[in-house]
Amino acid sequence: MNGEQLFRLLGQVDDGWIEEAAHVRRPVPWRKLLLSAAACLCLAAALYAGLTRPDVLPPDDDGVQVVNPVERWETAEELSQAMGFSVPLPDWLPEDYDLEYLSSISRQIAEICWSDGTGSIVYRVSAGPDDVSGDYAQHSQTMEIQAGGSTVTLLGDGEGWVTATWTAGELHCALLAQPGQTAETLSALIASIQ
Amino acid sequence: MEDRDILALYWQRREEAIRETDQKYSPYCSHIAMNILADREDTEECVSDTWLHAWNAIPPQRPSRLGVWLGKLTRNLALDRWRARTAEKRGGGELPVLFSELEECVSGEAGVEQTLEKRQTLEAIQRFLGALPREKRVLFLRRYYFGDSIEELGRRAGRSQGQVKSALFRLRSQLRDFLREEGILI
Incomplete structure (x- = not known):
């Protein structure tokens, strides 16, 4: 297969992924929006731009769409209800990190993202049998630590640990950090998950 | 106009369907076609073909999903138009760069695509995408489906x-490793 054939094949990926990528807009930090009336005006402008930008699908609420594999949830309770189990959550985050979104993928993987405006930490949980990190890269560094009663595998390339995976009972869990975090930070976050 | 109303116009064979589709989806489909064809006139013709x-x-x-469906149709038509244009030695645009990037994930040799292999590869790509943050x-997808520029x-x-x-670069490496681990040799 050559590059053109792969490019054509990518034209057949799931409609839900296409729609997700088509609707995405530049993220706006929620905290700033809530604190500033000026920022509210920015949001209105951003939404307006989103509706008129040529690379964004226009909104549609015709009610005949197939379920998008990626669903957003407003609260952790809604996410847990969608997943069919109580999604364990951390009660500690690194400084300045706030909730960015709660979502589920095909209702098989719960995904929660926190951001400090530049970096992000994505937390994934699944009751399924597989690794849910989605990190297929070959990392130069690996380390195992004990945190929250589990053995946690850390992966990185010398600039902090970017992936942490562990099993908690029946659940497979992962943290994905960009930029990488210290082992102490990830350990503290995992230990706080209840 | 909502998609279900536009679809109803098509089913009633009313030509307003095309006008409403153009009004709602022309910017979106034009963006996809323009990224592939890099030519305004060709883009307009491609969207009309859609x-x-x-x-x-x-x-x-x-x-x-009417919008996604139209976008995929536009993408296929634009690719065919680009291929025909390339045969006339006026391909151009950023598409060769995109193809070259994607070749890092595959063998790079154009082969006869078997339906079963394509389906297996597509399913593997879906799993890869599904597991990504x-x-x-x-x-x-913005790069390799929509063809957005790096800028x-x-x-x-x-x-x-x-x-x-x-x-x-990291994503392409991950996809290449993933396909190999899945035993997909393309």
Whole structure:
């Protein structure tokens, strides 16, 4: 297969992924929006731009769409209800990190993202049998630590640990950090998950 | 107008269907075509072709996501048009760069594509995309489905072009490793 054939094949990926990528807009930090009336005006402008930008699908609420594999949830309770189990959550985050979104993928993987405006930490949980990190890269560094009663595998390339995976009972869990975090930070976050 | 109303116009064979489709989806489909063809006139013709194909396909088809369906149609038509143009030695645009990037994930040799192999590869790509964090999945598809430029992706994500290139490089490496691990030799 050559590059053109792969490019054509990518034209057949799931409609839900296409729609997700088509609707995405530049993220706006929620905290700033809530604190500033000026920022509210920015949001209105951003939404307006989103509706008129040529690379964004226009909104549609015709009610005949197939379920998008990626669903957003407003609260952790809604996410847990969608997943069919109580999604364990951390009660500690690194400084300045706030909730960015709660979502589920095909209702098989719960995904929660926190951001400090530049970096992000994505937390994934699944009751399924597989690794849910989605990190297929070959990392130069690996380390195992004990945190929250589990053995946690850390992966990185010398600039902090970017992936942490562990099993908690029946659940497979992962943290994905960009930029990488210290082992102490990830350990503290995992230990706080209840 | 909502998609279900536009679809109803197609099914009633009313030509307003095309006008409403053009009004709602022309910017979106033009963006996809322009990224591939890099030529305004060709893009306009390609989008007009899309409406004609839609008119011929609906009915009997009733796309559940009209916008995505039209976008895919536009993408295929634009690729065919680009291929024909390349045969006339006036290909151009950024498409060769995109193909060259994607070749890092595959053998690079054009082969006869078997339906079963294509389906297996597509299913593997779906699994790969499904396991990616949303931000990375969107970046990958904005580049390799929509054909967005590095500059545009940087602007969209608030990152430098170097950061975007690095992120895409890592994603391509991950896809290549994933396909190998899945035993897919393409």
